[in-house]
Amino acid sequence: MSAEHHHHEHSDHHEHHELGFWRKYVFSIDHKVIGIQYAVTALFFLLFGFCLMMMMRWQFAYPLQPMPFIGTWFGETFMPGGVMTPDFFNSLGAMHGTIMVFLGVVPLVVGGFGNYVMPLQIGAPDMSFPKLNMMSYWVFFVGGVIMLASFFVRGGAASSGWTSYAPLSVIAPTGQTYWLIGMVFLITSSLLGSMNFIVTIVQLRAKGLTMFRLPFFVWAQFVTAFLLLLAFPPLEAAGVLQLMDRVAGTSFFLPEGLVVSGQQLVQKREITGGGSPLLWQHLFWFLAHPEVYVLILPAMGIVAEVIANNTRKPLWGYRAMVYATIFLGFMSFIVWAHHMFMTGMGTRLAAFFATTTMIISIPSVVILTALVISLYNASIRFNVPMLFALAFLPMFAIGGLTGLPLGLPVSDIHLHDTFYVIAHFHYVVAPGTIFAIFAGIYHWYPKVTGRMMNSFLGKLHFWVSFISINGVFMPMFFAGMNGMLRRGYDPTAYAYNAPNMGLVKMMSWSAWLLGLAQLPFIINFFWSIKGGRRVSQNPWDATTLEWTAPSPPPHGNFLTEPVVYRGPYEYSVPGPKTDFFPQHLAKAEA
């Protein structure tokens, strides 16, 4: 007994200094390793989700024609003779949305960037709850595996759209059950993560780092965490209810007298009915609208960091941006029904949600305007992260402004369920958030690895992506306004779509070019780990705390406990000889 005890103590002692491979890189409780795990997993899912879409683009541009090369890989069930079946097409669409939102962008901007950068920016040694942090990654991972596994069950993956509208989703094949269980895991992971973020930001800030000295990125993560914490549980509840509908024969979302394939569902499945399909929509959008801000706020945070650093000026209107972010967070909880104008809601209710939707555009405009004014009179460094951050501004603006007609019932009724909607929210999330993600990767890569990414490959990546991504989404506005429906399997099925087919082909070829444009990034990302130019701990001459830690930061992050004396963006201020005044310096160094 005592020998065993002694041995145990010994191994504990051993672990303290040199963790084994599994504890150091796999089941790590270090926020930086977890951040990298999140980021790499999420990047994989982004690529995977994008591949699904590139396949769908073939069916759009060349409907019912066999897909060259890869058409034969998927067997006779999904793609007989290389032509995708409508069911497989629906699966691809549903899983593209689900994967991009819940397994790609959110884990990347919150789990990846948030986990890695936020504790460093507030001068903390780690997150408040390191074990919980590890758990949230692994719960996310299990959710991702379940989602991927659903492709291999009978009937394929979930095919009822990423919104999983009932009653369609309730009567869908088994893949939908996997989707629901996967979502419960993903939601749980987000909840654990968001608690951790809030507590860390409130409790673990370095001495002197008041709330209004926080970098804007941290503020964005803070508000985002509240959105995740409070908006996700209703979807978890909705997921449980839909799971009950599917496996226990309940009728939460099934109305009376529902007819499926010419037969009353009541007789077919022995259910009572009496439920409400609209209940699902309410619960879903109560999450999914705040979710939009979960996607965009951290992206704005990244862009603010990159812009302040590369304009060599303080952010214009920092406080206004913070207040706007908080206001945005509150408002995002009372706009959800603008996704449901088509459900026949009363005009008074529609007027309420249209009004709140118009109001919520104000804080977004405040943030964007502040970022644009920050550029004024600056001597801008056009490095790769800055290119992506600059592109974010007009792209997000296009996405945001084209959303206004969708927030008003009158115009929404015409545009609803067309490609216009797709174009609108992709402008926000794809050239918006994903460009911000790229900006963040190029910006913080030297912190994570101690090496710079290749600038030529980065610029190649940027320019080709920038042009092709607009080639994908800009024509969608026009196709959508011409009436092209977003979920149609075969666009040529409607005669009125014939004039749109030129646009559709242009979108598809642009999407495939966009796919090619990611190759320089992927090569750059892996090659630079070993082959990139070695740089100092602060290669961008930045002011925030993460740049005072070594690159890569060791376990515990800082060599000496940082103390903060000033705001986050003191660039080109009088005093120091350099054009930046780091937060941790008490006096200007001679």
Place this chain on the structure above:
Amino acid sequence: MSAGVLPYTVKPHPVTGLYSGKFGTWLFLASEVMLFGALFSSYVLLRVGAPETGPAAWPSHEETHLSWVIGGINTMILIISSVTMVMAWASFKMHDFAKGRTYLIATWLLAGAFLVIKLLFEYIPKFQHGYVPAKNNFFALYYTLTGLHGLHIIGGMIVIGYFIGPGSSLWRRDPEYYTNRIECTGLYWHFVDLVWIFLFPVLYLM
């Protein structure tokens, strides 16, 4: 290890007045409010929108065959368990480990009693008589709400059981840390009781 490195794991933060675990617990409870809030809202919407007649009609109170006596007994059990939970924390606060542990065991047993009563006198007889979730939306909600609440009870029992058993070694190393964890467990436990305080009238009396 983390206790040594991270500040405010045991001592409260001077500004918030909370140690991190307690802060996190409150946030977790906020998300739980949203979870059960969504389910209670669904209850309201489905009940208000239920058809007047037919198999999907909302059952009258008699038709549900739910006994307020059994529900009431279970309510009392949970309220008493909340008291024993507070007593456990207070005992640890006064450095009386043996007494605190006894109260923890009492809480655990009361939680177990709640589940046994729920299972033996409600779930099993109801299922035998065909009152399954698919019967109508009242029973669908009844099983979903009480089932989810039951899972929370089981979760609480796992945590309390951990602090009675293997987790109690923390008392010897750091009594204050241990007491804090009991406090957080207590916060959660009171919340689970509070959910039942809402569930009982909504399901058994209305």
